[in-house]
Amino acid sequence: MARVIVEVMLKPEILDAQGQAIARALPRLGFSGVSAVRQGKRFEVELEGPADEEALAEVRKMAETLLANTVIEDYRVTVES
């Protein structure tokens, strides 16, 4: 019953239109001091069993093939502490 987190962010060289739109809006909303914003996805994956190496390998494969689009995105898998 472990929870594994998959974070998916656009590769740095890929245009992040969403992040840019937010960053551009911030000064208008009265927020200063932010130089950039990037927006990505966060998945909480609940496992039926423990987050052992085997399960993590599965989640990594899941991230690679389904959760992230590796043509334009990077992902990171961590176990929630």
Add this chain to the structure above:
Amino acid sequence: MARVIVEVMLKPEILDAQGQAIARALPRLGFSGVSAVRQGKRFEVELEGPADEEALAEVRKMAETLLANTVIEDYRVTVES
């Protein structure tokens, strides 16, 4: 030049159609052992200055008013380690 992370997840009582669709797709794709998936957002906010208390308070306000819709979402602000 610090990076602050804002994680935004749907409140537990709100139906997460995307997360459910992923969870439903997993067995078909040959992944077993996952009991649930939730999908949320992750923002990387680059500050011009340090992530001191004042800056963090600003980011929290930003999360509360802009990055999350607190009617349906919860958020968490952390400093990237």
Add this chain to the structure above:
Amino acid sequence: MSEHEARERATLDTVKRAQDTPDERQPYAELGMKLDEYDRVREILGRRPTSSELAIYSVMWSEHCSYKSSKVHLRQFGTKAPKSEALLVGMGENAGVVDIGDGWAATFKIESHNHPSYVEPHQGAATGVGGIVRDIMSMGARPIAVMDALRFGAADAHDTRRVLPGVVEGISHYGNCLGLPNIGGEVVFDPCYIGNPLVNALCVGLLRKDQIKLATAPGPGNKVVLFGALTGPDGIGGASVLASATFEDESHAKRPSVQVGDPFMEKLLIECCLELYQADVVVGIQDLGAAGVSCATTELAAKGTGGMDVRLDLVPLRDPSLRPEEILMSESQERMMAVVTPDDIDAFMAICAKWDIPATVIGEVTDGGRLVMTWHGETIVDIPPGTAADEGPVYERPFHEPAGQAALNADDPARLPRPEDLRATLLQLLGSPNLASKEWVTSQYDRYVRGNTVLAQPADAGVLRISEIMPGAEETARGIALSTDGNGRYARLDPYAGAQLALAEAYRNVAVTGATPLAVTNCLNFGSPEDPEVMWQFAEATRGLADACKTLGVPVTGGNVSFYNQTGSTPIHPTPVVGVLGVIDDVAGRVRSGFTAPGQKVLLLGETEEEFGGSEWAHVAHGHLGGLPPKADLEAERALALVLTEAASRGLLTGSHDLSDGGLAIALAESALAQGIGATVVLPDGDAFVELFSESSARALVTVDPESFDAFAELCAANELPCQCLGTTGGDALVVENVLEIPVAELRETHTSTLPGIFG
């Protein structure tokens, strides 16, 4: 100077350095250039090119930008072009422009984004829409609608389930965000497109006839402005590597970086450009598509004085580490380049600021006859721009008929067993992926936005009214109609006839709405031009299309060629996709699709022969492809269109639908499905199977009020168009007497459940 800058300086390939190091080895081959092409560049420049110059020549002389393999064939579209008063701007500009009357003009073009849509379906398709929309904007027009012609592998193939949803979502998201109604298109499945989906996007725009903009940079002293999105490392090498070289399965690692679109930026760019045109502060304009800054600067300069100075280091970057060569090749989306007089530059910048569009003066028009680019003061490009833009290599590629062509044509579908149960056959075809309802796709497209859509899916052609689109148009009652069509199976059996049949169908689809077909755009999707058999298909298809355009009196105004659509050495079916634009004088008189009221006479126009080569029946029932496609009878097509438009303008028609894939059976079924109104008909004498399923061209189904029947029959007779009354509309079933009876509800269930069953 920082250490980084110092290093950059040292490796900068300047013109001076090129002169000093004439023998330095250059990666022309890696950039897709042949040795003789490279030698030709050296000859033009009288020295080796700098790496920036090599970047420019390699993208500008790529197949994608230079049309080097297709040029000799495409020329026929000009030499054989019919005289047309309507043609205001023909081939060679960003898009053709057609006079639609009352002082207004339409510009339209179709373009492929096939390879990128395979690599990253969503972004590939989205940026395909974005690119064609900018082409239309660069003519000075307001983009007013889009269409998409799509081809995928077998519907139930694993990869189709990856590619199709992504492509549809990409088109949907980008087009919807721009507020461009999607008024039509095609979705076709065939195993030949597995690994090579076709994504052809069409955009149409509206402008005042006297306000056409051209891609030109006249007037020394005028400023060159780059505006829109920042430049990043998008699709670098895309133009030469991605768009014109075939990629292998194992090339995962070689995947080039893809372009990613920002439809919001594009929407702002549209509104900004329209305001710039309104304010009359643009002398020349060019969109940035494939080959980005290289293409925009060389083409603008070549069509102007020939001279331009550009400070490349002024190009605003998303990624500050980009090198000049990369900036030149970047395909970052949502960018435009304009030429502006010094007097107007402030007004220009103010309008960009209003729309939050970054704009930067990066250069100036000169009378020096050369395109000169500097990077922090060092000259890195110094070329005659016409040599890159217009004087690319031209190949007369060898071609010959494919080895198996004669055997393929000899394999007549007459040998196939015919069905006993025609009811079951009709349902089998109606539910097959190619004929099933495309609602799963089209319901993801906004067809209503801006409120000018008169007809959209599932009509034969999209129809828009003009009067409310732009200020000043209130007076015109006109509308435009557009359809795209293409049948790869027909073209495989006979590329000459196949291209003509594609044109004939689009032409007919426009005519059944009541519009008069005016002009043609086309997207020619083929395998590798280096394969003489593919080249034969290409030569035949272009010849067929040019001849047909001449016969039908509709000029080609532009288009696009996509080569290298093949997996390994197996090319796709040759797939010419043809778009036809028509005009309807009073758009209120447009004819709706299918049966629109009970008690109407159902008439079949045209002649039915036994023609099953490449038919939907042979494909679905037998997986068979052989024989010859239906005859392309263009004179008959012309007579049919004349009758349809004349009848529409006299208000004689209450509904219409053309006959195409699946023949009369499918036309009857689709007509009944349009509004849920059945019909009872009697087939003409002859074999019921042939009458129902043959795919003879130049036919249509229309309905008329019984009171109008005589007048309509007379009109047909006067034009020697066969017209047979089959029966009457009404009831809630399609009844073909003595043959079959199917409730409309059952037709609907069969028609609508296929794609959702596959794609969820």
Add this chain to the structure above:
Amino acid sequence: MSAARVGVVTFPGTLDDQDAARAVRHAGGEAVPLWHADPDLKGVDAVFLPGGFSYGDYLRCGAISRFAPLMEELIPAARAGLPVLGTCNGFQILCEAHLLPGALMRNAGLHYVCRDQGIRVENTATPWTSDFAEGQEIVLPVKHGEGRYVADEATLNALEAGGQVVFRYVGGNPNGSLNDIAGIRNEAGNIVGLMPHPEHAVEDLTGAPSTDGRGFFSSILKKLVTL
């Protein structure tokens, strides 16, 4: 008597402003363009927030728009009783601005949906729906990717009990919204938001399935004339 003036707001990325203005004119009103960056309501009698993808709908639909300078004027005016109608993106903006309760989320089917949709008018006690009959069924286009209305149970119960559910989907729910809700109003009734598009359904010629949208515009114009 001068025509009633209905403001039509344009944000960057707004798409249906032209249709909204046309619908107002067809009904005999004056459409007054309002620009997101101008904090000026120009003395209009009512405001139409049209659909589209304001700010690209990045982050969340309506999330950035609600901070526009114009909204700083509009929010207090709406609270004070100015009639406001938001359709589609306009509805999303009204929810983000907390002028209406709840939120609009990604469609349950996860796809954008453009279709002709049956809708029942549940409440006519608003300036935008008075020309309809309670329980009347109409057909309007829907076209959105994020139209699933959600709210917590207490809010939903209050909406239902207070007659604040103004429109409900009939003949199928296009997006999975709770209680088939297609549109709601605030307690006072002057602010109405809905996902379907009345402004696309006012003319015979254009392909929209009906002219049922006219009722919205005749309602508000009558209301403004009698004010």
